[in-house]
Amino acid sequence: MTLIIVLIVVALIGYVILTYNRLIAQIETIRNNQKQIDIQLDRRFKVFESLINVVKKYMDYEKTTLKDVVALRNQAQQAKEAGDEKTRIAAENQISTIASHLNVVFEQYPDLKANQNCIQLQEEIVSTENKLAYAKQAYNDSIETYNATKKSFPTTVIVTGFRNKLDFEYAYWQLTEQKIAEQEAYTVKL
Amino acid sequence: MSNHLGQFETGTADWRKILRQNNRRTLIVITLFFLIYCTIGILVDMYLYSSTYSNASLSQLFFALITFTLFPVATVIMLIIAAISLWVSYLLSDKLMLLGTHYHEITSETAQNVNEQQLYNVIEEMKIAAGLRYMPKVYIIDANYMNAFASGYSEKSAMVAITRGLMEKLNRDELQAVMAHELSHIRHLDIKLTLTAALLANMTIMVLDILFYNAIFSNRRSSSRSKNSLFTIIIILRFILPIISVILLLYLSRTRELMADAGSVELMRSNQPLASALLKIHDDHNQHRDQYNTQYQQTPHENVRREAYLYDPSYAGIQSISSIGDLFSTHPSLETRLAALGIKRKLS
Numbered sequence: 024m025t026l027i028i029v030l031i032v033v034a035l036i037g038y039v040i041l042t043y044n045r046l047i048a049q050i051e052t053i054r055n056n057q058k059q060i061d062i063q064l065d066r067r068f069k070v071f072e073s074l075i076n077v078v079k080k081y082m083d084y085e086k087t088t089l090k091d092v093v094a095l096r097n098q099a100q101q102a103k104e105a106g107d108e109k110t111r112i113a114a115e116n117q118i119s120t121i122a123s124h125l126n127v128v129f130e131q132y133p134d135l136k137a138n139q140n141c142i143q144l145q146e147e148i149v150s151t152e153n154k155l156a157y158a159k160q161a162y163n164d165s166i167e168t169y170n171a172t173k174k175s176f177p178t179t180v181i182v183t184g185f186r187n188k189l190d191f192e193y194a195y196w197q198l199t200e201q202k203i204a205e206q207e208a209y210t211v212k213l
Numbered sequence: 214m215s216n217h218l219g220q221f222e223t224g225t226a227d228w229r230k231i232l233r234q235n236n237r238r239t240l241i242v243i244t245l246f247f248l249i250y251c252t253i254g255i256l257v258d259m260y261l262y263s264s265t266y267s268n269a270s271l272s273q274l275f276f277a278l279i280t281f282t283l284f285p286v287a288t289v290i291m292l293i294i295a296a297i298s299l300w301v302s303y304l305l306s307d308k309l310m311l312l313g314t315h316y317h318e319i320t321s322e323t324a325q326n327v328n329e330q331q332l333y334n335v336i337e338e339m340k341i342a343a344g345l346r347y348m349p350k351v352y353i354i355d356a357n358y359m360n361a362f363a364s365g366y367s368e369k370s371a372m373v374a375i376t377r378g379l380m381e382k383l384n385r386d387e388l389q390a391v392m393a394h395e396l397s398h399i400r401h402l403d404i405k406l407t408l409t410a411a412l413l414a415n416m417t418i419m420v421l422d423i424l425f426y427n428a429i430f431s432n433r434r435s436s437s438r439s440k441n442s443l444f445t446i447i448i449i450l451r452f453i454l455p456i457i458s459v460i461l462l463l464y465l466s467r468t469r470e471l472m473a474d475a476g477s478v479e480l481m482r483s484n485q486p487l488a489s490a491l492l493k494i495h496d497d498h499n500q501h502r503d504q505y506n507t508q509y510q511q512t513p514h515e516n517v518r519r520e521a522y523l524y525d526p527s528y529a530g531i532q533s534i535s536s537i538g539d540l541f542s543t544h545p546s547l548e549t550r551l552a553a554l555g556i557k558r559k560l561s
Contacts, residue, residue, distance in 0.1 A: 056344060063341075146327055149385075150334035157342035160482070165344065 042181050046189045049169040053193055056162040060196070063158045064115055067151040068096050071118075074144045081135040087128060088121050095121075109199075116202075119155075122148050159196045166193045218489050224555035226484040231475035231553055235468045239406065242465045246413045249454070250295065253417050254288030255279070256447070257424055261287060263440045271439045295416055299409060303366045315355040316374060329353070332380050335389040336373065339396045342480040349373050349399060353380065358505040359494045361523045363395035364404050371399040382497065383490055390477050390486035394523055397476025403469045410465055414458040425451045466543045471553055484554045494524045495547060 071092050078089060095114045102111035125148065129136050136142075173182055173190070182189045198206065259274045262283055266274065277283040321337075324330040333351055340348055349363070349371040359379040365371030373395045383391065398404065428444050477487045498505055509526055525544035544550075551557070 052344065059341065142327055143330060146331055146334065150331075150338060153334075153338045154341050157338050157480075160480075161342055161344045 039181055042178055043185065043189065046169070046172060046178070046182070049165065049172060050189070050191060052165045053162070053169055056158065056165045059158045060155070060162060063151065063155045064099075067118070067122075067148075067155060068092075070144065070147045070151050071096075071122075074141070074148065077138065077140050077144060078135065081132050081138070088124065089128075092118055092121060119152060122152055163195050166195055169193070218485060218492065218556070220559050221488070221492075221551070221556050222559050223485055223488070224557070226475065226478045226553065226555040228475040228478040232472055232479070235472040235475070238468045239465065239472075242461055242468070243406070243410060245461060246410050246417075246458075249458075250291070250413050250417050251288060253420050253424075253450075254291045255285060256443070256450075257287035257291070257420065258283070258285045260424060260428070260440070260443055260447075263443060267440070269439060271442055274439065291416070291420060295413060298416070299412055302408060302412060303405070316352045317355075319351050319353060328380055331385060332375065332388065332392075335385065336392050336396070339389065339393045339480055342393070343396050343400050343476075345371075345396065345400060347371065349396070351375075353377055356508060358501070358508055358526075359383075359497050359524070360526075361391055361395055363398040365399060366405045366408075367402075368399065373399075378497075379494070383493065386481075386486040387490035387493065390481055390483075390490050391523055393477035393480040394473045394487060397473040397480070398469070401469065401472055401476065403473065407462070407466060407469065410462055414462060418455055418458065421447070421451055421454060463543055467545045470544050471550065474550055474554060478554065484556065488551055488554050488556045491524065491547065491550065498524070498526065 071089070075089055075092070078087070095118050099111045099114035099118075102108075102114065125145065129141070129145070170193075172178055255275065255278055258278050259271065262274055262278070263269070269277075274283070278285045278288075319325075319329050319333055321330070321333050324333055332353075336351055337348065345368055347368050349365065349368075350373075352372060352374040354374055354376045356376045357378040358376055359382060361373065361375040361379055363371065363373045373392065375391070375395075379391065380388065425447055428447050474487060478484045481487070505526070522544075525542065545553075548558075
């Protein structure tokens with residue numbers, strides 16, 4: 024009889040330890056994924072810098088939207104240091120808009136379009152924009168997994184026991200209401 | 214999308230449900246394999262102990278063994294052997310999948326053209342979406358047919374290989390969907406899983422074989438009744454178990470295929486690229502059937518990869534290994550896969 028009780032207690036402790044460790048791993052995944060977004064933003068700017076260097080030879084760079092990228096980047100950087108997430112995201116989103124119009128700009132310069140470097144850099148920009156989107160998706164996915172584990176029974180009992188270690192609120196990455204309305208109404212004008 | 218989806222109605226895929234469903238199936242199959250293995254172990258023990266305790270009935274022996282009144286020596290030894298051989302096979306066999314093909318590795322630095330760079334990029338994008346910690350090695354196989362596969366026993370040692378034909382004929386989205394399918398195999402640890410199951414199945418049959426021949430040559434003048442009935446059980450199992458194992462293994466393989474498809478939708482949040490890629494590959498195989506048939510057959514060790522491929526060549530009637538109907542195929546039918554992706558053929 025005592026053996027059975029000892030076994031049950033050991034199994035319960037084991038379950039608590041496993042659940043605790045799983046939740047810790049999930050929390051760290053979220054944190055890592057959050058930083059992944061920053062990494063991709065940083066990477067994107069580097070690709071843009073190389074693109075600007077190539078483009079300079081073919082067109083009057085000052086006249087293109089590309090010059091705004093640098094300004095927007097500075098804006099984002101300052102906002103990040105000041106801890107102003109809103110301004111930062113707004114600036115980064117504007118860079119995304121410029122990236123999606125690059126093809127149209129390049130159409131006007133046949134020499135540029137044929138340039139091998141430029142073709143490669145365009146592929147890089149498409150890829151970086153995708154990576155950014157997927158990094159956000161991965162971030163949201165990890166929050167989903169964590170929230171689902173945390174809120175389900177009987178995990179939630181264990182979470183109550185270790186509130187300050189296991190219980191965090193992470194906000195899903197999303198656009199503001201106003202931004203969604205803008206994007207919904209957006210159509211391409213050619 | 215492209216004209217390949219023209220005859221199809223596109224719906225949405227409930228990838229969460231498919232993943233849940235197939236996870237449950239996998240658990241059942243693996244548990245079954247494990248139970249079968251242990252049962253055979255107990256059988257061996259019963260056979261051994263039946264000589265010592267010739268008066269005991271079968272059920273008495275069985276209960277004595279599972280309550281540890283008699284220590285199940287053979288079962289424990291078999292479990293240890295299984296653990297060791299699994300461990301060894303995890304250590305070896307990373308190069309196994311590329312046997313007999315001409316391939317070269319690409320990295321972001323060694324990409325020779327935009328196509329290769331694009332391939333590397335889409336894989337990196339999917340790696341980020343999947344939250345994998347390591348970038349898998351990327352290989353290009355110099356072959357015209359369109360196919361791809363993934364291998365590796367952990368995220369760290371993972372690799373994906375893709376034929377040149379596939380890389381050149383698919384557009385960016387389709388390529389990405391295919392790579393998402395392959396990366397899903399990696400993050401679901403499918404290679405490790407199928408290998409574990411196959412190894413357990415083979416060892417079960419091996420042990421049963423030894424037991425069978427042992428019983429034949431030593432059972433001529435049997436003294437105990439329980440030994441006689443054991444002999445009957447062994448004979449029946451010896452002929453049924455291999456068939457059951459094969460059916461279970463193939464069922465597992467199809468389950469994992471559907472999961473990888475669902476995983477691709479999960480990563481891309483869209484079902485159309487994968488569906489369109491599958492149809493494109495299918496059409497391409499149909500068009501060049503004879504040519505590809507020889508190419509597949511000329512590549513040695515094709516059977517090693519057959520299960521791992523994205524697209525089963527037998528869909529297009531190319532059969533490197535004969536297959537008998539749906540029960541005996543490594544992949545679900547194309548229709549089943551498309552239906553699971555939420556895409557149905559239009560009624561015309």
